[in-house]
Amino acid sequence: xxxSPRRSPASAHPRVPRxxxxxxxxxxxxxxxxxxxxxxxxxxxxxxxxxxxxxVRALYPDTGSAYAVGLTGPPGVGKSSLVATLLRELRxxxxxxxxxxxxxxxxxxxxxxxxxxxxxxxxFLDPEVxxxxxxxxxxxxxxxxxxxxxMLVLDAAGxxxxxxxxxxxxxxxVGVLGSADTVVLxxxxxxxxxxxxxKAGVMEIPDVIAxxxxxxxxxKTLLQELRSTLxxxxxxxxxxxxxxxxxxxxxxxxxWAAVEAHRAFLEASGELERARRRRLGAEVFALASARAKTHxxxxxxxxxxxARLLADVEERRLDPLSAVQEVLERVFRIxxxxxxx
Amino acid sequence: xxxSPRRSPASAHPRVPRxxxxxxxxxxxxxxxxxxxxxxxxxxxxxxxxxxxxxVRALYPDTGSAYAVGLTGPPGVGKSSLVATLLRELRxxxxxxxxxxxxxxxxxxxxxxxxxxxxxxxxFLDPEVxxxxxxxxxxxxxxxxxxxxxMLVLDAAGxxxxxxxxxxxxxxxVGVLGSADTVVLxxxxxxxxxxxxxKAGVMEIPDVIAxxxxxxxxxKTLLQELRSTLxxxxxxxxxxxxxxxxxxxxxxxxxWAAVEAHRAFLEASGELERARRRRLGAEVFALASARAKTHxxxxxxxxxxxARLLADVEERRLDPLSAVQEVLERVFRIxxxxxxx
Numbered sequence: 069x070x071x072s073p074r075r076s077p078a079s080a081h082p083r084v085p086r087x088x089x090x091x092x093x094x095x096x097x098x099x100x101x102x103x104x105x106x107x108x109x110x111x112x113x114x115x116x117x118x119x120x121x122x123x124v125r126a127l128y129p130d131t132g133s134a135y136a137v138g139l140t141g142p143p144g145v146g147k148s149s150l151v152a153t154l155l156r157e158l159r160x161x162x163x164x165x166x167x168x169x170x171x172x173x174x175x176x177x178x179x180x181x182x183x184x185x186x187x188x189x190x191x192f193l194d195p196e197v198x199x200x201x202x203x204x205x206x207x208x209x210x211x212x213x214x215x216x217x218x219m220l221v222l223d224a225a226g227x228x229x230x231x232x233x234x235x236x237x238x239x240x241x242v243g244v245l246g247s248a249d250t251v252v253l254x255x256x257x258x259x260x261x262x263x264x265x266x267k268a269g270v271m272e273i274p275d276v277i278a279x280x281x282x283x284x285x286x287x288k289t290l291l292q293e294l295r296s297t298l299x300x301x302x303x304x305x306x307x308x309x310x311x312x313x314x315x316x317x318x319x320x321x322x323x324w325a326a327v328e329a330h331r332a333f334l335e336a337s338g339e340l341e342r343a344r345r346r347r348l349g350a351e352v353f354a355l356a357s358a359r360a361k362t363h364x365x366x367x368x369x370x371x372x373x374x375a376r377l378l379a380d381v382e383e384r385r386l387d388p389l390s391a392v393q394e395v396l397e398r399v400f401r402i403x404x405x406x407x408x409x
Numbered sequence: 410x411x412x413s414p415r416r417s418p419a420s421a422h423p424r425v426p427r428x429x430x431x432x433x434x435x436x437x438x439x440x441x442x443x444x445x446x447x448x449x450x451x452x453x454x455x456x457x458x459x460x461x462x463x464x465v466r467a468l469y470p471d472t473g474s475a476y477a478v479g480l481t482g483p484p485g486v487g488k489s490s491l492v493a494t495l496l497r498e499l500r501x502x503x504x505x506x507x508x509x510x511x512x513x514x515x516x517x518x519x520x521x522x523x524x525x526x527x528x529x530x531x532x533f534l535d536p537e538v539x540x541x542x543x544x545x546x547x548x549x550x551x552x553x554x555x556x557x558x559x560m561l562v563l564d565a566a567g568x569x570x571x572x573x574x575x576x577x578x579x580x581x582x583v584g585v586l587g588s589a590d591t592v593v594l595x596x597x598x599x600x601x602x603x604x605x606x607x608k609a610g611v612m613e614i615p616d617v618i619a620x621x622x623x624x625x626x627x628x629k630t631l632l633q634e635l636r637s638t639l640x641x642x643x644x645x646x647x648x649x650x651x652x653x654x655x656x657x658x659x660x661x662x663x664x665w666a667a668v669e670a671h672r673a674f675l676e677a678s679g680e681l682e683r684a685r686r687r688r689l690g691a692e693v694f695a696l697a698s699a700r701a702k703t704h705x706x707x708x709x710x711x712x713x714x715x716a717r718l719l720a721d722v723e724e725r726r727l728d729p730l731s732a733v734q735e736v737l738e739r740v741f742r743i744x745x746x747x748x749x750x
Contacts, residue, residue, distance in 0.1 A: 121730055128728035142602035143609040173609040216729065235611055260599035261483035268484040270513065270576055345723040352722055353709060355733045356740075357702040363743050364697055381693055382686040387469035388557065389462055392696045399697075400741045402704050 091122035098127060098225045103195055106225050110200055113217040116210070124217050127224035132344075134166070134223035137327055138248030139278075140236035143173045145256040146280040149314035150323075151233050155191065157320050163229050164196035166222030170215055170244050171235040174201060198222060210362070213355050215244050236271075246351050249340060250330045252276045252323070255294075257286035267297055273307060276326045282311035282319060305333050360400070367399040374398060432463035439468060439566045444536055447566050451541055454558040457551070465558050468565035473685075475507070475564035478668055479589030481577035486597040487621040489515045490655035491664075492574050496532065498661050504570050505537035507563030511556055511585050512576040515542060539563060551703070554696050556585050577612075587692050590681065591671045593617045593664070596635075598627035608638055614648060617667045623652035623660060646674050701741070708740040715739060 089097070089108060097105025112120035139147050151167060158165050191197040202214055215232065222230050234244045236253075245251055253274035255262055265271035277294065279287055291309055294300070300307040308326040312319035334340035368374045377394055380386035396402040430438070430449060438446025453461035480488050492508060499506050532538040543555055556573065563571050575585045577594075586592055594615035596603055606612035618635065620628055632650055635641070641648040649667040653660035675681035709715045718735055721727035737743040 125728045125731055129725050132725060142605055143611055144605040173611060213730070220728070235606075235609075258599075258601035261602035264483050264485035265576075268513070268576075270484055348722050348729060349719045352719060352729050352732045352736065353706065355729065356705055356736045357698075359733060359737055360701045360705060360741060360743070361698040363737075363741070364701060365694065368694060378690045378693060381689050384470050384473060387466045387561070388689060388693050388696065389554070390466055391693045392700060395693065395697045396700055396704075400701060400704070400743075402701070402741075 091119055091126060094119070094123045095126035095224075098123070098221055099130060101195070101226050103198070106198055106221065107200075109221045110198075110218045113221065114203060114214050116214070120217065124220050127221060131220050131223040134219075134227050134230050135250075135331060136219060136223075136230045136232065136248045138232045138234065138245040138251045139254055140234050140245060140251060140274070141254035142259055142262055143171075143235055145254045145259060146314050147171065147233050147235075147254045148174045150254060150278065150280055150312060150320075151231050153314045153317050153320050154231060154324065155197065156317070157324060158229055159191070159194065159197065164227045165198075166219075166225070166227040166230040167197070167199040167233070168215060168218055168222075168230065169199075169201040169233040170211060171233050173235055174233060198225070198227065210358065212244055212246065212351075213358065216247050216351055216355070219247050246347055246354065249334065249344070250275045250327050252278055252327065254278045254280050255290065256281045257284040257290050259290070263290075263293065263297075266294075273298065273300070273302060275305070275307065275330050276323070277307060277309045278312050278319075278323055279309060280312050280314055282313045283316075287311060303339075304337075305330065364395070364399055368395065371398070432460055432467060435460070435464045436467035436565075439464070439562055440471060442536070442567050444539070447539055447562065448541075450562045451539075451559045454562065455544060455555050457555070461558065465561055468562060472561050472564040475560075475568050475571050476591075476672060477560060477564075477571045477573065477589045479573045479575065479586040479592045480595055481575050481586060481592065481615070482595035483600055483603055484512075484576055486595045486600060487655050488512065488574050488576075488595045491595055491619065491621055491653060491661075492572050494655045494658050494661050495572060495665065496538065497658070498665060499570055500532070500535065500538065505568045506539075507560075507566070507568040507571040508538070508540040508574070509556060509559055509563075509571065510540075510542040510574040511552060512574050515574060515576075539566070539568065551699065553585055553587065553692075554699065557588050557692055557696070560588050587688055587695065590675065590685070591616045591668050593619055593668065595619045595621050596631065597622045598625040598631050600631070604631075604634065604638075607635075614639065614641070614643060616646070616648065616671050617664070618648060618650045619653050619660075619664055620650060621653050621655055623654045624657075628652060644680075645678075646671065705736070705740055709736065712739070 089105070094105050094109050094112075098109050109120065109123050112123065139151055141147050148169070148171070151169070155165055155167060191199060200218065202211060202218070219230055219232070232244065232248055236245075251274040253262075253276070255277065256279065262271065266273060279290055279294075281287060291311065294309055298307075300309070308329070310319055310323045310326050312323055314320075331340070334343065368378075374395055377386065377391045381388055381391045430446070435446050435450050435453075439450050450461065450464050453464065480492055482488050489510070489512070492510070496506055496508060532540060541559065543552060543559070560571055560573070573585065573589055577586075592615040594603075594617070596618065597620065603612065607614060620631055620635075622628060632652065635650055639648075641650070649670070651660055651664045651667050653664055655661075672681070675684065709719075715736060718727065718732045722729055722732045
């Protein structure tokens with residue numbers, strides 16, 4: 069792995085008092101890799117502050133250099149530990165890294181992982197690392213939006229790699245993983261449901277599979293099961309399965325090599341650029357849908373006429389889809405005499 | 410279980426040629442329990458035919474008597490077999506039953522379950538049973554809509570019980586299970602991911618848990634694990650865990666007794682009615698959101714101006730959220746100078 073930090077460290081950028089930051093100042097700070105500007109920008113993104121939209125708008129032309137890796141899998145398989153270990157490995161290699169955790173079960177929030185072995189607090193002073201646990205209380209739509217915006221900010225800040233951790237047990241987390249270039253599915257012995265979901269086609273086959281807790285007696289059995297039951301090939305890419313053990317930092321080189329191999333594969337065919345374009349389009353559509361939903365929610369909450377409609381449905385005077393039709397006509401002026409919006 | 414078929418069998422209703430059915434005729438046929446009218450109405454619902462909306466509108470005042478039970482769980486745990494066995498049990502007891510399968514992995518479509526032991530085809534001639542596997546290719550939104558509408562049709566047709574089978578491995582399938590009075594989560598030894606998801610609060614605790622494949626050596630261990638690690642109480646209801654073995658028809662009485670106990674609990678407190686009202690409201694909102702999304706998709710597909718916007722995003726001339734804002738203004742006339750719709 070070649071060492072390639074793309075920008076000067078934070079110390080090169082002059083400090084600006086927090087209250088004075090405007091969009092241009094924040095964008096300049098982020099571009100220069102200023103840690104506080106970065107933290108502030110992402111906080112504003114999470115708060116859906118109007119300023120955040122201006123900052124991201126200003127930064128957007130500077131994005132596109134970071135490589136985004138999504139790590140997903142059931143709770144309890146050690147995704148966070150794997151992310152922490154990958155982070156160390158990437159830092160040893162001179163890469164700057166942004167970490168976003170959108171897993172409500174992640175221990176990233178309290179900064180203590182693997183007891184004393186890998187303390188994330190070690191990285192909190194490293195200007196080339198930025199870690200943020202995204203709030204997961206809101207809508208998935210709002211969360212996808214905040215995650216995408218935060219990834220763009222980290223990208224513009226010159227991070228070489230962005231790691232996104234998210235919990236997933238079946239249906240693909242399209243929203244949050246929609247911007248990842250490589251998706252790593254983390255499993256462990258005992259992940260029977262996820263394997264059934266993969267076999268049944270309910271869960272999409274990822275780009276790379278990591279079997280964590282490789283010292284577990286059933287790890288090799290799981291490896292054999294995956295190899296014998298799944299079609300581990302997609303559009304010419306053979307999905308590698310890597311055995312890891314985050315606590316011992318074992319298999320991390322191999323895992324990263326698998327990610328790099330996937331990247332090289334995508335780049336060689338021009339697919340990286342094409343996939344990014346497709347995903348950006350899909351993202352715009354998904355975010356617009358999520359916003360339309362939020363708009364609808366607010367409209368229904370504040371409109372006594374719409375509240376009356378719901379009461380009619382509850383009392384079986386008006387059927388649900390006729391109510392839906394009336395709501396849509398009222399809120400979005402969508403009409404459709406055949407009942408289809 | 411008291412025997413209580415609410416309406417006369419299909420043979421009482423005069424046959425009408427298929428092509429001549431209009432909304433009133435179809436609604437009358439469904440109300441009378443005519444099997445062909447029922448099949449036709451649900452086919453129209455699945456096809457999103459305008460006639461279907463009229464039929465459901467006409468039938469809606471006649472709904473509210475059926476009890477809806479959702480069975481969810483990871484693929485491979487035997488949900489379909491459990492549904493088939495429950496169906497037999499309910500028929501022995503004189504209940505009329507509607508079955509909707511919205512699980513893409515369900516074997517219901519080919520009518521052969523458990524080899525020769527329980528042949529669903531036996532029920533295909535039973536006028537008190539109606540089984541339909543819902544297509545799962547479309548949007549989740551469209552599927553939820555078709556499922557809700559089909560449940561209303563089955564309800565108006567006088568079915569005592571409606572069983573809805575759906576695949577779920579983590580995040581709750583709010584859309585499809587949104588109309589179920591009692592949700593049964595089916596697990597088996599090896600469902601480690603689902604249990605982690607329950608523990609972590611990523612998956613909602615259901616109303617009843619069934620551990621299928623109870624003859625498996627680890628079934629008792631799973632039972633103990635669930636009992637010792639989950640909070641099996643919610644608003645005064647203690648979540649029962651039942652051990653079943655669908656192939657041997659073992660534990661099915663206990664499972665149905667648990668569902669009936671939950672129903673009695675909901676009815677005693679008046680919560681059944683309140684929960685149904687809440688769910689209907691939520692359903693209207695969810696369906697309106699899904700429709701708004703479909704509308705958006707069609708609008709974007711057909712509008713060269715919107716296609717140009719997406720191209721600008723892909724070429725990094727316009728940031729994604731500015732594009733979202735423009736799309737929303739154009740399609741729904743939603744405005745928001747702060748970038749929030």
